[in-house]
Amino acid sequence: MSGFDVGARLKQLRVQRDLSQRELAKRAGVTNSTISLIEQNSVSPSVSSLKKILDALPVTISEFFAGEQLSREQVFYRASELTEIGDGILSWRLVGARRPNRRMSILHERYPPGADTGEDMLEHDGEEGGVIISGTIELTVGGDVQLLTAGDAYYFDSRLPHRFRNVSDSECVIVSANNPPSFSDGGNAQHHA
Amino acid sequence: MSGFDVGARLKQLRVQRDLSQRELAKRAGVTNSTISLIEQNSVSPSVSSLKKILDALPVTISEFFAGEQLSREQVFYRASELTEIGDGILSWRLVGARRPNRRMSILHERYPPGADTGEDMLEHDGEEGGVIISGTIELTVGGDVQLLTAGDAYYFDSRLPHRFRNVSDSECVIVSANNPPSFSDGGNAQHHA
DNA sequence: TGATGGTGTCAAGGATCTTCAACAAGAACG
């Protein structure tokens, strides 16, 4: 049912790190039996157990399940099929979220008035760029701040601290891309890109 | 212990899709109680249960848990600063054309009625994706043809033969990205991406 | 008003996961 060999994957990671079942169990706060049974697929672990074990490796659950692929890759995405990764305020719609090894994230973003990626500037690897479709956005990159409006664009190295903020009183829409994909999955968006 | 609010995340996805607990349960092959308890974090679901539920959304486990964790180049581009690489009919406006080693090309594209990337399908290395801003475009990728309209999107491996064609009687606007950048400088555009 | 259909919640018990404790196999050593 799983379509994904949890046991084999766990064993792979454990052996890779040269750990015994007991050693891993000890670090994870579970028993060696648990590891054994999971590796044999005799049980389907609870998320909490799996989390404990992966934390000890350490590997994120998301990483653990990466490679759990789709049969045929999707090319066309109806508007309703974009993966919503908004947090209730900002709305980010990701193209091809489930694509396993894609090189880019493409986003249809909506910033309502007041929306803000946060006072703590974003910094991460890769590059990102985008085009303002409508509205106005205040973009801070490095030390620079600019107000961009429809038709304007940006492109920068994501290692520069950056922040998006809609200081106007109307919605701002942006289409952006980043590489490598920082939204490798539809997770609850913590930030823009 | 999870450091990740499984219940809230599930509820978010379910509500986003406008499904009741019972409806989702039915599709997933579990009971509504299961959904209820998980959403309240009263239990930590087994991976197999969670998988069944996510399959019904559909969302990959990796997606579900994503977000669990965690030089002086030009940055801002005024609309007028985008590099026009159109051929008189099609209009492609490239962000950061001069950037020497950028990883992506980002384009603001305009397809007037009848515009066509050509009968000879395009094929090249890399990946490309985009979002339709307005109008309608006929996109052919591999053997598939789709009519995409505002809000729709696409993403594909550029080695698949592809072609963009505006078969409507109004302009179509797209913002797209491709990697690696297939457009270097203002060179005469031979094709779309 | 009562009937109906929708929602989410919850106790009890059956099903499954996890632990405890034992076991067997192999390696290192004298």
Next chain:
DNA sequence: CGTTCTTGTTGAAGATCCTTGACACCATCA
């Protein structure tokens, strides 16, 4: 050879998850 340490496995008991079958709440509608 036996002792000791390690490894992974496994049966039975305990803990947790999942289902059954309620229940209360809120709509709509006659």
